[in-house]
Amino acid sequence: MREVAVIGAGMTKFGERWDTSFRDLCTEAGIAALEDANVAGEQIDALFVGSMSAGRFVGQEHVGALVADYVGLGGDLHVPATRVEAACASGGLAFRQAVAAVSSGMSDVVIAAGVEKMTDVGDSTDVLAGAADREWESFAGATFPGLYAMIACDYMHKYGLTREQLAQVAVKNHFHGARNPFAHFQNEITQSTVMNSTLVASPLRLFDCSPVSDGAAVVVVCPLEKAREFTDTPIKVLASAQAGDTIALHDRPDFSTMGATVAAGNSAFRQAKLERKDIDFVEVHDCFTIAELCAIEDLGFVPKGTAGKFTEQGETQLGGKLPVNTSGGLKACGHPVGATGIKQIWEVVQQLRGEGGKRQVEGAEIGMTQNVGGTGATVVSHIFGRA
Amino acid sequence: MTVARFWREIPQRYNLVGTKCEVCGDVFFPPRAICPHCRRDGKIVPCQCSGKGKVLTYSVLSAASDQFSALKPYVLAIIELEEGTRVTSHLICEPEEVHIGMPVKSVFRVLDREGSDGIIHYGTKFVPDL
Amino acid sequence: MVGIITYGAYIPRFRIKIEEIARVWGANAAEITGGLGVLEKAVPDYDENTATFSVEAARSALCRRPVDVADIKAVYVGSESHPYAVKPTAVTVGEAIGATPVMTAADYEFACKAGTAAIQTAMGLVSSGMMKYAVAIGADTAQGAPGDALEYTAAAGGAAYVIGNDDPIAVINETCSFTSDTPDFWRREGEDYPRHGGRFSGDPGYFKHTLGAAKLMMELRGTKPSDYTHAVFHQPNAKFPQKAAQMLGFTKEQIKAGLLAPTLGNTYSGAVPLGLAAVLDVAKPGDRIFVTSYGSGAGSDAFDITVTDAILTKIDRSRGATVEQMLATKKYLDYAVYARHKGKIRM
CATH class of the missing domain: 3.40.47.10 (Thiolase/Chalcone synthase)
Known part of the structure; x- marks a missing residue:
């Protein structure tokens, strides 16, 4: 090899x-x-x-x-x-x-x-619904915001996540997007922008969702x-991992844990022979705000149920312990679905070359990506380092 | 959905006919032809679910694909049937009414109509079991 | 003796008040509710129609008394709002209750009496020994054009009857009909809403046929109104059945249990089947029930029914929702949302 x-x-x-x-x-x-x-x-x-x-x-x-x-x-x-x-x-x-x-x-x-x-x-909603189980999720009225909203409902019920903490994911990603000239949205927003935006699928509002x-x-x-x-x-590509899970969300033992992210993350760390603390920044699949919180937990950066607080404390923003989605993420950089996984790698390349401009992570040596298909039936994760 | 695609699932859609692995006892609705735990050692037989269950998680959808836009806002839920399997379904109730753990039961409803001249897709939805 | 083995009813949970409809059309609400004796009517949900009502009613019947569905050899659904012009509602019901494929099925249409016509057919099939059980259903999502007089009453619901002859909860002693070609109400092929002859639908239509069948029944059985515990008449509004009952010599008390129109409206083919279901919900062994339906076009079917001890021993009525319970479970809609529910707003 x-x-x-x-x-x-x-x-x-x-x-x-x-x-x-x-x-x-x-x-x-x-x-x-x-x-x-x-x-x-x-x-x-x-x-x-x-x-x-x-x-x-x-x-x-x-x-x-x-x-x-x-x-x-x-x-x-x-x-x-x-x-x-x-x-x-x-x-x-x-x-x-x-x-x-x-x-x-x-x-x-x-x-x-x-x-x-x-x-x-x-009707892009219907096209995207094809990423779920068309027969037993989409035909029952499930949309992607609806499926991720059910993850959020489960997560909030189990871990007491606040609406403010969830909103902060979007606020932080817009902060990063405002520093990326390629981003779909390059404007900063506040928690009230998110919390006053129109409801899409409770508890998720428009600003919890990545755009078309x-x-x-x-x-x-x-x-x-x-x-x-x-x-x-x-x-250098330090690890290339992929894992699968059930196509339908309803078949997962824990809706708030993406088993494929856990598996792909563990595999990636094993391949790269690295610890979580070695990662300087990560690009994760925040198709909805809740997905970013699940991702950084399932990759093992913070314990389950604590990502909201971690985000609220600013640790995922530039300058924090683990900058997440410096590109702006799917939320602010945009989410042309097939392009997103490559864009994450593009961002890692910019950061590791030190070409991140206003959003440069100081001293970035190791970066990671996590790209999700559907509600987690496919997860692809890579780790990169300067050669 | 083409006519055949709807028709071939009529027993499942109308009457919650799933499958069961006689080896490990797990029930599957939506039905599976292979037990994901026992795989080729499993023995799959048909199994009709009772239609009783409880809400595990839910969302009130204010935006939907064109097909379901007439129903907005509607409650989408993952329901655990008393046989232990889970199903994603439209839950017919007031948005304020739904909560995690709510007991529900199945009802027979129109899932979707193919315009004014196409076929009508009937199937199972859920309502609160008061 | 042939009779009712079990029964079930279904009424959707939405209602609109007649005064709300009157408000939209600038009509005098008090005059209309006073004239019709109807205060509110049942409205279907977006995802409900005659087939879903029929399935829910039939399942409720089977829940009350488990019969071997393999013995059900016929399903007839009477309605003037079958979801398809061509493709039977009855097969959907047969499939949903698990009675397919060894059974016959067909849809009936005879304005508001298609449900009782289905019961008569089922009686014939059972009595002749052709089959053990037949299911007869009357259900409608009644149509009335916006602004038309029918809109104040056109409601939604239905009831299902399993007809057989082993331990019926109620024996059907006799049935007879009175029929003529009377164009008092019609809907042409391809039209969304029915039309009617206005006041013509009263005397030459409803009263002539209802009284015709009812008197014929009492002649055949040698009975008089006071022999019956309950009487159920077709109820396009609350006034007609009360007047018919009075003309025949029935008391207000006799028609009380089966008179649903004031809070349900006119469920067309569902009306008499639902009225009879409401009576069976409260009936005691030995009760005798007089039933006369009416369908425009026009005809009436009369039934003489005696409730048996089996209603206490062979059926658990509490396992299905009673008509009273379903009438009490309601959510009111305003006219705009009602119009959306009924598909009157084309999207």
Whole structure:
């Protein structure tokens, strides 16, 4: 098994990109990543594209081939392109496939892309509901806010989380988003913004929810031993973990614990031979505010039931003990579902290179990502360090 | 949902016909063909659930997909049936009424209508068991 | 003897007050409620219709007296609001009570008397020895055009009867009908709402047929009104059945238990089945019940029923909600929400 490094990363601005098509989002992020990696088309061995539901969002399947074609890797170069899907974890999983391709020796330079064009469809709620069990959750009226709201209801009942603590997750993520020029929302908000926003699925309000965004993010990986041929600042992949769970939330023994996050996190720490205290910052899957609290607990950073207090004390904000979601997270940076997992890695790359600008985590050496599909039926987690 | 997709689950949707593993005794609704604990050592047989249960967690939805928008606001809940299995369902009650632990029972309702000229999907929902 | 093996009723929990409907149409509420004798009516939930009422009523019946559903060989549902123009409501009921597939089924329509027509059919099938049990249901989500006189009463609900001849809780001694072609109320294919002949629906319609069937029954049985404990008449409003009872010589006390229109409205095909269910809820062994339905178009079915000891020993009435309990469980809607419930606001 070869060690793998990230040698380039690029992303589009996330947001309502009315004037930009699915393929143009891919091209924009792809070119940025290739320029960053200083890689020529001829050097690329494979492409993995994470997209949750291009078929329903834009009526386009076969998006591996489409993306390869429009970034100039299809017609002349015939680069093999593969679409990867695991709902909102599609991006993280595409990256994991790229890492596997390189570490196995099958490929050298591989691109991992994530993309979603969500604003070309009217009823995105129904498309996203396909990430749950369509037959026995979605047909019963479950929506994603509804499912995560039931996690929040369970969590609040068990651990006495306050509405203010939950709101603080969004406040903190907007604070970070305001320092990320690629974020969907770059405005700071207050707890009252969250708590006075419209109810979506009690107890979750509009500002507890990540937005519907368009966007793409792309990273380039290669064997660690070759990384310096392309860049002076390669980022080493210290762990690549994935875990699964029941497709439906109702089948989990504890709604407030994502078993797949626990399993993927433990696996990642084992692979990297690191302790929780070694992680300098983490990008987690805050599709809803409650999900961020569960994530930092399930990854083992704080005991169950204490993430609300930890957040309230400012420990997850820049300057805190464990900065969480410096990109703005899904809440403020936006959540083009297939792109999110790659965007998390893009952010880790910025931080570890010291290119985080106003949101730079001082002395960042080790960063981690956690990307969730559905309500936790797939979790992908990676750990990165400076090479 | 296509006609066949609705039709093939009629026993499950109308009458909570799930499955049971005779080896470990676990009941599954929604039904499973493989016991996730005993796997190939399990023995799966049909099992009709009583429809009695209690609320484990819930949310009042003020936003829904187009299909369910006429019902807003509605209560969505995870219900543990007395057989021990759990189901996600629309719970028909006042939003103020629902609470964790609330006893519920099944009722027969329209789940969804395919426009004004398509088929009507009937199935099971829950109401408070007073 | 053929009779009722068990029964169940269903009334949705929403109500609208007649004065609220009158307010919307600028009508005089006191005049309308005074004229009709109806104060409020039952309204279905968004996800309820004739099929869901029928299933709930049938399940309640089976809950009160467990019968082997394999012995149910027929399901008939009478309604003028079948959810499909083509595709039977009765098969949905059969499936939901577990009686399929070895059974026959069909939907009936005869304005407000389709439910009693279903009971007559079930009696015939059982009496002939063709089957042990047949299920007959009358249910409606009654339609009345916005602003039309029918809107003040058109209600929702239904009741189900398992008909058989082993230990019935009530023996049906006799049934007879009185029928003619009388266009007092109709709905053409493809139309959302029925139309009616206004005051014409009274004398040549309701009273001629109700009295026709009722008198025929008493002739056939050699009875007089005072022989009956209870009498149930079709109740498009509260006034018509009271007047019919008076004309026939029944007392207010005799029709009290089965007169639901004042707080339920007119449940069309569900009306007499629900009225009879309310009587059975309180009936004692030996009680004799006189029943006459009416369906526009037009016809009446009369029944002479005697309650047996089995009502105390073979059935647990408390295992199903009584009509009185369901009438007491209610939530009032304003007209706007009522219009949304009834699908009168097209979305």
